[in-house]
Amino acid sequence: MKINYLTQGLVKKNYICSLFGHQYVEIKTVNAHFKEFECKNCRMQATNDSVGQKIKLTSELKDINETLFYLYLKRQFLAKFYFEKKEQ
DSSP: OOOOHHHHTOSOHHHHHHHHOOOEEEEEEOSSSOEEEEETTTOOEEEEOSSSOEEEOOHHHHHHHHHHHHHHHHHHHHHHHTSOOOOO
């Protein structure tokens, strides 16, 4: 008797990722260099490191990304409203 594990639901979502790799979708752009990603299958979250490789998103890295995001927004706001170049 041949058993089809896929149709019986014995293969879970994380097994699909271990066989075929994660399918990341970008969920948040922190700034021009850092982004947050989430796997479509297993919902694992990842982010870029300083080299550009994806690493697992921990609570510490999530706090760092939030701080970078707010600093990036603050810099954009200041550049737009307070330091505009005057035309001569």
